[in-house]
Amino acid sequence: MASTMLSLASTTPSASLSMQEILKGKVRLGSGSVSTLFNKEKGNPFIKEKSFGRISMTVAVNVSRFEGIAMAPPDPILGVSEAFRADTDAKKLNLGVGAYRTEELQPYVLDVVKKAENLMLERGENKEYLSIEGLAAFNKVTAELLFGADNPVIKQQRVATVQGLSGTGSLRLAAALIERYFPGAQVLISSPTWGNHKNIFNDARVPWSEYRYYDPKTVGLDFEGMISDIKAAPEGSFILLHGCAHNPTGIDPTPEQWEKIADVIQEKNHIPFFDVAYQGFASGSLDADASSVRLFAARGMELLIAQSYSKNLGLYAERIGAINVVCSSADAAARVKSQLKRIARPMYSNPPVHGARIVANVVGDPALFNEWKEEMEMMAGRIKNVRQKLFDSLSARDKSGKDWSFILKQIGMFSFTGLNKTQSDNMTNKWHVYMTKDGRISLAGLSLAKCEYLADAIIDSFHNVS
Numbered sequence: 219m220a221s222t223m224l225s226l227a228s229t230t231p232s233a234s235l236s237m238q239e240i241l242k243g244k245v246r247l248g249s250g251s252v253s254t255l256f257n258k259e260k261g262n263p264f265i266k267e268k269s270f271g272r273i274s275m276t277v278a279v280n281v282s283r284f285e286g287i288a289m290a291p292p293d294p295i296l297g298v299s300e301a302f303r304a305d306t307d308a309k310k311l312n313l314g315v316g317a318y319r320t321e322e323l324q325p326y327v328l329d330v331v332k333k334a335e336n337l338m339l340e341r342g343e344n345k346e347y348l349s350i351e352g353l354a355a356f357n358k359v360t361a362e363l364l365f366g367a368d369n370p371v372i373k374q375q376r377v378a379t380v381q382g383l384s385g386t387g388s389l390r391l392a393a394a395l396i397e398r399y400f401p402g403a404q405v406l407i408s409s410p411t412w413g414n415h416k417n418i419f420n421d422a423r424v425p426w427s428e429y430r431y432y433d434p435k436t437v438g439l440d441f442e443g444m445i446s447d448i449k450a451a452p453e454g455s456f457i458l459l460h461g462c463a464h465n466p467t468g469i470d471p472t473p474e475q476w477e478k479i480a481d482v483i484q485e486k487n488h489i490p491f492f493d494v495a496y497q498g499f500a501s502g503s504l505d506a507d508a509s510s511v512r513l514f515a516a517r518g519m520e521l522l523i524a525q526s527y528s529k530n531l532g533l534y535a536e537r538i539g540a541i542n543v544v545c546s547s548a549d550a551a552a553r554v555k556s557q558l559k560r561i562a563r564p565m566y567s568n569p570p571v572h573g574a575r576i577v578a579n580v581v582g583d584p585a586l587f588n589e590w591k592e593e594m595e596m597m598a599g600r601i602k603n604v605r606q607k608l609f610d611s612l613s614a615r616d617k618s619g620k621d622w623s624f625i626l627k628q629i630g631m632f633s634f635t636g637l638n639k640t641q642s643d644n645m646t647n648k649w650h651v652y653m654t655k656d657g658r659i660s661l662a663g664l665s666l667a668k669c670e671y672l673a674d675a676i677i678d679s680f681h682n683v684s
Contacts, residue, residue, distance in 0.1 A: 294654060295315060295413050298315065298652045298653065299312060299314060299652075302314070302652040305650055307650040309671065310650040310651075310652065311650065311651045311652065311663070311664070311671075311672065313651060313653045313659040313660045313661075313664060313672075314653050314654055314660065315660065316465070316529065316632065316660050316662060317663065318529065318597055318662045319663050319664075321600065321665050321667075322665070323665055326532060329589070330586050330590045331532060334580050335576065337579055338575055338576075338579070343575065346571075347567075347568055348570075348571050349568060350380075350559040350563055351381060351555065351558070351559050351562075352382075352568070352574055353381060353569075353575065353578060355575075355578035356381055356538075356575070356577050357380070357381055357540065359577065359581040360379065360381075360540045360577065360581070361377050361542055362581075363504065363508075363581055364511060364523060365508070365511070366508075369515065371515050371544050375548040375551060376545050376547060376548055376550075376551050377542050377545075377551060378551040378552070378554040378555035378558060379541070379542045380540065380558040381538070381539075381540050381569045382539045382540055382541050382569065383539065383566065383569060384526045384527070384528055385524050385526030386526075386539075387537065387539065388524035388525060388539045388540055388541040389415070389418050389541075390418050390421070390422065390565075391558055391561055392522050392541050392543075394422050394561045395558060395561060396422070396424050396456060397422050397423055397424050398561070399557070400454075403455060403456060404425040404426055404451070404452065404456070405419055405425070405426040405427075405456040405458055406428065406447070406448065406455055407426050407427070407429070407458050408428065408429060408444075408460065408464070409430055409431055409432065410431070410656055411428075411431075411458070411460075412460075412466065412493070413466075415493075429444055429457075430444050431443075431469075432467050434636065437624040439475075441478075445478065445479070445482055448479070448482050448486065448488065449482055449486060451486065451488065453486055453487050454487055454489070457483055457488050457489070457490055457491060458491045458492075459490060459492050459510070460492075460495075461496075461523070462496055462497065462500040462501070462508075462510065462630070463495075463496040463500035463507070463629050463632070465630075465632055466632050466634055466654065466658035467634040468630050469628055469634070470500075471510075476509075476510050477513070480517060480519070483514075483519070484517065484519065489521065489522070490514050490522070491523075491524075492510070492511050492514075492524070493523075493524050494508070494511060494525050494526070495526040495528070495529060496630055498530045498594045498598075499529045499530040499594060499597065499598060499630070500630040500631075501598060501629065502594055504591065511523055515544055518546075520543075520544055520545055521543075522541065522542070522543050523543075523544070524539065524541050524542075525539050525540045525541075526538075527539060527573065529631065530594055531576065531580065531590070533576060536572055536573025536576065537573065538570070538574055538576070541558065597662075601630070601631055601662055603666065604661050604664050604665070605625060605626065605628070605633065605661055607666050608661070608669045608672060609623070609625040611672075611673035612625065612673045612676065612677065615670070615674060616677045631661055632658055632659065632660055633658070633659050633661055634656075634658055635657045635658070635676060636657055636680070637676070637680060638657065639655045641657070641680060642654070642656070642657055643655070644678070644683045645675050645676070648678070648679075649671075649674075649675035649678070651672060651675050
């Protein structure tokens with residue numbers, strides 16, 4: 219904590235000094251000057267006094283113990299929203315953060331969520347602490363939703379499920395498990411990937427490297443590069459895969475390519491690690507979006523899966539998700555679960571209950587479950603319509619003959635435009651379109667009415683900016 223003592227004596231009407239100038243060490247008044255010196259090693263100030271004619275000044279400053287902590291850079295994703303809010307232009311668009319918006323570009327609370335919350339009020343449920351592993355009813359339905367209730371891994375109790383703080387917290391628990399019980403093992407991450415993946419593994423002190431994924435020449439999947447890099451990884455590596463709707467590219471492997479990926483991972487004795495943030499939200503089908511995970515589980519492979527309900531139930535602020543570890547036996551699953559709980563206890567003690575009850579109520583009630591599926595289909599359908607309209611607008615307004623069909627081949631709430639950082643800056647500076655600097659846009663934040671404006675911005679930035 220810095221404290222200052224400032225004394226001014228003057229017969230002039232006013233005499234004011236910028237404290238920032240004083241802290242920098244030098245203030246000039248007329249022809250005089252004063253320097254303030256600091257004893258940084260002992261944390262004590264030198265006090266200096268100097269007179270400037272009829273002005274006398276005394277300054278004392280205590281240097282903070284946190285003086286050596288630098289200002290952190292703004293978050294590359296969340297910082298986009300901060301810049302958007304500061305923009306006063308009426309045409310501005312926020313396509314940075316992955317959050318669903320209505321056609322009027324307003325946040326959307328699912329009707330089924332409101333009904334689940336009303337049930338909670340009617341039941342008069344309390345706010346007591348949950349156990350470390352979370353709400354039992356939630357853990358049961360979330361594993362069944364992911365694998366299917368009749369899946370052998372469920373029937374044989376081979377899945378260790380622990381409620382986590384949405385996808386991020388669930389990934390962080392898994393990272394801590396890797397660091398503790400697989401020392402030296404590395405995680406392979408797609409290039410590019412969601413911006414927080416690297417932060418999570420860095421924070422957990424888990425080494426990582428990248429495998430090729432995005433091909434800028436085709437704006438598609440570099441499948442050969444992906445397979446080659448997974449083959450080249452040290453045996454027993456963890457391979458981080460996006461279960462569906464790859465973030466940020468929106469490019470997913472085909473079912474045949476998923477089979478080949480599973481082949482290589484098995485051959486190399488790697489451990490698959492899925493991040494499933496969009497189940498049901500990508501295609502509109504819960505089963506279709508979980509097919510990649512179920513493929514690996516059906517092969518008898520041990521694997522990790524992080525889940526999130528931020529997108530498919532719109533529970534962004536509830537921080538509700540889970541980490542699932544599929545093991546070769548029920549005994550191994552019980553031991554893994556015990557260690558996940560041990561990791562969670564000093565990290566956050568136990569998870570929040572509100573979102574867990576919403577999920578348990580929705581998935582556990584057949585009527586609410588069917589209503590949820592209808593709402594997911596509606597949300598996924600709106601994004602598909604926006605994707606189609608953007609493609610149509612780009613194709614109609616761009617006279618260069620460029621092929622924009624990659625927009626339609628991508629899936630989910632994001633589209634990778636192929637714009638570089640300079641072009642993305644032009645999108646923001648000239649067109650007031652806020653997006654991440656890797657060229658990703660969130661179609662969930664776009665309306666049909668804004669597609670032509672966005673197409674003009676993309677065409678201008680692509681053709682006129684190097």
